[in-house]
Amino acid sequence: SAVISQKPSRDICQRGTSLTIQCQVDSQVTMMFWYRQQPGQSLTLIATANQGSEATYESGFVIDKFPISRPNLTFSTLTVSNMSPEDSSIYLCSVVQAGGRETQYFGPGTRLLVL
Amino acid sequence: AQRVTQPEKLLSVFKGAPVELKCNYSYSGSPELFWYVQYSRQRLQLLLRHISRESIKGFTADLNKGETSFHLKKPFAQEEDSAMYYCALSPNSGGYQKVTFGTGTKLQVIP
Numbered sequence: 001s002a003v004i005s006q007k008p009s010r011d012i013c014q015r016g017t018s019l020t021i022q023c024q025v026d027s028q029v030t031m032m033f034w035y036r037q038q039p040g041q042s043l044t045l046i047a048t049a050n051q052g053s054e055a056t057y058e059s060g061f062v063i064d065k066f067p068i069s070r071p072n073l074t075f076s077t078l079t080v081s082n083m084s085p086e087d088s089s090i091y092l093c094s095v096v097q098a099g100g101r102e103t104q105y106f107g108p109g110t111r112l113l114v115l
Numbered sequence: 116a117q118r119v120t121q122p123e124k125l126l127s128v129f130k131g132a133p134v135e136l137k138c139n140y141s142y143s144g145s146p147e148l149f150w151y152v153q154y155s156r157q158r159l160q161l162l163l164r165h166i167s168r169e170s171i172k173g174f175t176a177d178l179n180k181g182e183t184s185f186h187l188k189k190p191f192a193q194e195e196d197s198a199m200y201y202c203a204l205s206p207n208s209g210g211y212q213k214v215t216f217g218t219g220t221k222l223q224v225i226p
Contacts, residue, residue: 004158041218042201042216042217042218042219043159043201043216045213045214048213092159103161103164104161104214105160105161106158106159106160107158108158109158
């Protein structure tokens with residue numbers, strides 16, 4: 001299984017600012033994803049982080065608001081830009097491991113509160 | 116479009132009682148179905164997937180294509196089963212496909 005760490009684990013931010021969340025995996029993985037889990041709601045896929053190219057965003061999510069980087073097979077960042085209180089959520093990094101049975105592994109999440 | 120419905124936000128059962136967490140799905144093809152679990156202060160993790168036909172921690176789930184359901188069952192609930200459970204669906208069309216999650220059911224096992 002893949003072990004995923006995220007930084008920061010939580011943060012409180014002022015509206016209008018930006019926060020970058022890091023996701024580090026202990027092994028090379030084929031796919032990395034970023035999810036959002038708003039209070040009382042299910043997990044919503046934000047985007048697939050593609051190594052060496054632009055991320056693939058889901059409907060309702062745009063690069064200007066959620067820029068994503070993935071410089072290699074074990075690391076990715078998600079930036080939440082120009083934050084508003086509506087961005088308060090848990091942000092989850094998830095991976096599918098190379099050669100695995102397409103099992104998804106999840107990071108511990110980053111709990112973000114925007115004031 | 117694929118959709119997963121978990122009608123119960125909260126399910127409370129007494130220890131030793133049977134548990135059934137409901138999951139219905141909408142998908143035009145033959146999907147792959149999963150149950151994920153999140154225990155308190157732990158990360159989301161895979162509990163079981165229908166193609167494995169496994170019993171994990173006493174839980175089983177059978178895919179019923181006629182009723183488009185994938186209910187999670189356990190004959191005797193334990194306190195340590197208290198957690199958030201998510202049903203999830205992926206198109207079974209080869210390789211990894213985007214997973215759609217239900218809204219989750221919180222299982223509370225009363226001692």
